[in-house]
Amino acid sequence: MNICAKLRAGVVTESAEQTRALAAELAAALPPDTVLALHGDLGVGKTTFVQGLAQGLGVTAQVTSPTFAIYAVYAGQRMKLIHLDAYRLEHGRQLDDLLLEEFLTSPWCLAVEWPEKTGTWLPAEAWHVTLAIVDGDRHRVCLQ
Numbered sequence: 001m002n003i004c005a006k007l008r009a010g011v012v013t014e015s016a017e018q019t020r021a022l023a024a025e026l027a028a029a030l031p032p033d034t035v036l037a038l039h040g041d042l043g044v045g046k047t048t049f050v051q052g053l054a055q056g057l058g059v060t061a062q063v064t065s066p067t068f069a070i071y072a073v074y075a076g077q078r079m080k081l082i083h084l085d086a087y088r089l090e091h092g093r094q095l096d097d098l099l100l101e102e103f104l105t106s107p108w109c110l111a112v113e114w115p116e117k118t119g120t121w122l123p124a125e126a127w128h129v130t131l132a133i134v135d136g137d138r139h140r141v142c143l144q
Contacts, residue, residue: 003029007143012134019045019131019139020052026143027056032079032107035123037115040131045139046113049131050083053111057081065113079107086117 003025013019030036036053038046047065054063058077066072071084082103104110115122128144 004143007129007141010140010142013139013141015137016045016048019048019141020055022141023049023052024056027053027078027109030079030109033104033109035110035112035126037122037126037128038111038113038131039115039128041133044131044133046131047085049129049141050081050111050113053109054081054083057109073103079109080105082108082110084110084112086112086114089114089117 003022007022007026011022013022038049040046047063051063054061054074054076057074057079059074059081061074063072063074063081063083066083066085067087070086070088071082074081074083080103112118112122112126115126115128130140130142130144132140132142134140
């Protein structure tokens with residue numbers, strides 16, 4: 001079963017390391033110029049998932065949450081990773097002021113935490129990944 005099929009069925013991870021490994025596996029299967037909308041409550045592992053994406057894309061820099069900077073750009077071996085944390089945005093129109101389009105030179109992957117804060121800014125073809133805590137430290141990751 002390929003990674004997308006596994007994620008559509010839902011995968012439960014037992015640790016942050018497993019979540020990162022799952023995301024790295026997905027990164028290897030991503031087509032260029034993909035938007036990933038990462039849904040889930042605070043502390044559910046969205047940034048951990050992005051760290052795994054970065055590993056899978058060949059990013060060597062340390063990936064942390066860009067909550068205060070709003071976004072961070074990382075150069076990977078396969079493609080550029082743009083990590084957007086929309087938590088502090090008040091409305092989707094604020095995204096236009098960030099000039100993200102300047103960084104979307106192919107090939108790239110844009111991972112968006114808190115996509116519900118972006119209004120209608122996300123493209124219709126965005127991939128939606130939901131993360132949830134299911135039992136203590138166990139997490140469920142599902143591609144919709």
